[in-house]
Amino acid sequence: MEVISENSALLTNYEVFSLLTDIQNGHGQRKPNKHQQNLATIVYETVKYLENTSCKLQNPELLKVFAEKVSRFNLTKAEKLQILNQRPTTAVEIQLIVEESEERLTEEEIYELLELISSCVPSISDGEKVEGASEDHEGKEEIQEGNEEEEEEEQMDEGEGEVHEELITEDRNDVQVGAEDNDDDD
Amino acid sequence: MFVLCEMKDTVRIPPWEFKENTTDAIMDILNKKFANKVVYNVGLCIALWDLVKLEDSFIFPGDGATHTNVHFRYVVFRPFIDEILVGKIKCSSKEGVYVSMGFFDDIFIPADALQHPAIFESQDQIWAWEYEVDEDTKHKLFMDIDEEIRFRVVDETFTDTTPSGPDTTNTESDIPTDPELKKPPYTITASISDSGLGCMSWWNG
Numbered sequence: 001m002e003v004i005s006e007n008s009a010l011l012t013n014y015e016v017f018s019l020l021t022d023i024q025n026g027h028g029q030r031k032p033n034k035h036q037q038n039l040a041t042i043v044y045e046t047v048k049y050l051e052n053t054s055c056k057l058q059n060p061e062l063l064k065v066f067a068e069k070v071s072r073f074n075l076t077k078a079e080k081l082q083i084l085n086q087r088p089t090t091a092v093e094i095q096l097i098v099e100e101s102e103e104r105l106t107e108e109e110i111y112e113l114l115e116l117i118s119s120c121v122p123s124i125s126d127g128e129k130v131e132g133a134s135e136d137h138e139g140k141e142e143i144q145e146g147n148e149e150e151e152e153e154e155q156m157d158e159g160e161g162e163v164h165e166e167l168i169t170e171d172r173n174d175v176q177v178g179a180e181d182n183d184d185d186d
Numbered sequence: 187m188f189v190l191c192e193m194k195d196t197v198r199i200p201p202w203e204f205k206e207n208t209t210d211a212i213m214d215i216l217n218k219k220f221a222n223k224v225v226y227n228v229g230l231c232i233a234l235w236d237l238v239k240l241e242d243s244f245i246f247p248g249d250g251a252t253h254t255n256v257h258f259r260y261v262v263f264r265p266f267i268d269e270i271l272v273g274k275i276k277c278s279s280k281e282g283v284y285v286s287m288g289f290f291d292d293i294f295i296p297a298d299a300l301q302h303p304a305i306f307e308s309q310d311q312i313w314a315w316e317y318e319v320d321e322d323t324k325h326k327l328f329m330d331i332d333e334e335i336r337f338r339v340v341d342e343t344f345t346d347t348t349p350s351g352p353d354t355t356n357t358e359s360d361i362p363t364d365p366e367l368k369k370p371p372y373t374i375t376a377s378i379s380d381s382g383l384g385c386m387s388w389w390n391g
Contacts, residue, residue, distance in 0.1 A: 004192040006228045008259065011188040016232065016261055023233055029213055036214070039221035042232055045289035046263075053272075082270055085187060092382040092389060096270055096338070 010077065013055035013085045014063065020047050054087040057122040066120040073105065073113055087121050089114065187271060190235055191228050191262045194255065195219075199243075201250040209237060212256055220260055224371040227344050229264030230290055263290055265339045265374065272336050272386070275329055278312050285335055285376065292370040295337060299377035301327075301384050315384065327388055334386040337376035347371045 020043045022028045032040035050056065063084065070080055075098060082097045091110050095101045101110065195216070203211045213234055220231040241255035265271055273285040273293060283300065285293040297304065301315040307328075315327040329335070347369065378384045 001193060001195040001225075003225070003228055004194055004257070006191050006262075007189045007264070008192045009190040011190060011261060013187060016188045019235065019261065020233060029217075029234065030210060032217070033214075036218050036221065038223065039217045039233060042222035042230075042289055046232055049288040078266060078269070086270060086272070090382075090389065093270075096336075096380065096382040099268075 010081055012058075012063070012081055013050055013053060014058040017047065017050040017055050020050070052124065053085065054121060054124045055085065057124065058084070062120065062122075066116075069116055069120060070113075073109065083113075083117060084121065087117060087123060089118065089123070187263065187265050187269065188232065189229070189262050189264050190259045191225075191231075191264075192238070192257070192259050193225075193228075194257050197254050197256050199252045199254065204252075208240070208254075212237065212240070212254065216256070216258060216260075224344075225262075226346055226348075226371070229262040230372060232261040232263055232289075235259040235261050265342075267339055267341070269339045270336060270383075271339065271376075272334060275331050275333050275335055275385075277331060278306070278329065280306055280308075283313055283329060283335075285337060290374075292373040293337070293376055294373060295376045295378055299340070299375075299379050301379055315388075327385070329385055335378065336383050336386060336389075337378050338380065338383060339374055340377045341375035343373045343375070345369045345371050345373075 019028075023039075023043055024031065024047065032043065066084070067080070070083070075083070079098050083094075086093065086097065088094050088097060091107075091114065094105070094110050094113060098105060105113070197212050197215050199208070199211050199215065203215075206214075216234050221233055222231070224230050235258075237256060237258045239257040241257075243252040243254040245252055271287070273287040276284040276286040276291065278284065280297070282294055282296040284291075285295060287293065297306070297313075300313060301317075303316045304313055305316055305326075306313055310328075312331070313329045315329070317325045317327050319325050382389055
């Protein structure tokens with residue numbers, strides 16, 4: 001085994017959550033069978049953790065709107081990612097996530113940012129009433145859109161660890177099999 | 187919190203898997219090999235994201251299986267330094283507080299990275315933050331087990347747990363007493379000594 005790049009892209013919790021629920025439902029990838037206890041365990045535990053976070057209520061359209069609106073605050077990719085994952089509701093949380101927030105954001109901007117978060121990102125504590133809570137996980141389209149979304153964020157901050165669009169929009173199962181002939185020989 | 191890691195590996199497909207679609211068989215094998223495992227200097231592997239490229243397969247004499255070089259991307263739990271995460275308190279000791287995230291348990295907050303001033307209640311085996319309301323009144327905020335806690339990642343440690351050769355120096359004792367054997371492969375050191383960090387209930391007003 002060889003590691004080509006240990007950090008080729010950052011993923012939002014939403015992207016991981018939708019991949020894992022797809023695996024659990026047998027979309028895109030097959031459900032873990034009885035020989036894949038490890039996969040079944042980690043998928044179950046991770047989904048259990050992510051279910052209690054606001055990423056459960058997110059969807060690609062919402063992330064796109066958020067990314068467009070948040071761009072004026074000049075936050076780094078990591079900061080935006082944490083805002084989406086943590087969904088801060090107080091100024092003290094923003095100060096934790098945003099490095100040197102006192103210098104980079106005025107008090108007003110912090111409250112504007114909080115306002116933006118509460119209007120764009122649904123909160124888990126608002127319960128099931130929030131629109132999009134009953135979103136169906138239609139699998140690939142969502143994940144791909146999620147990726148394009150990630151792309152955009154990356155373009156905004158001259159992407160360190162950039163992901164190539166061709167790779168990402170490629171269907172997960174649609175990989176060229178160069179070796180089909182070898183298998184069938186004889 | 188999660189990253190995509192690009193890796194390359196040789197996948198051996200045994201003959202009885204030939205009836206399967208090649209990509210399905212490879213995805214199964216990769217998930218079986220990496221899911222819920224820590225890869226040294228990479229992180230905790232969660233699930234396969236996608237296959238990037240399959241190279242030609244080979245058959246070796248004496249083995250009916252095919253061997254394929256596969257480039258793939260895997261979802262890996264690898265929080266970056268200074269990332270803010272939320273977990274649950276697993277247990278406490280004099281050394282500090284152990285935090286779990288459900289799927290990942292090896293998070294440790296050393297005693298000197300707790301909110302200051304913190305004291306250890308040895309009777310209940312829990313830590314408490316002695317919050318000073320004013321000069322005379324102090325309020326003890328306990329860090330109970332299972333309470334949600336927000337922390338900042340300050341360090342990560344990978345331990346190479348690949349088995350080394352048999353120990354030739356000490357053949358007398360059969361019981362493995364070496365503490366190194368029990369060491370978790372990937373540990374995160376965290377801190378809560380900043381405002382906004384610590385138990386969620388402290389800050390929710």
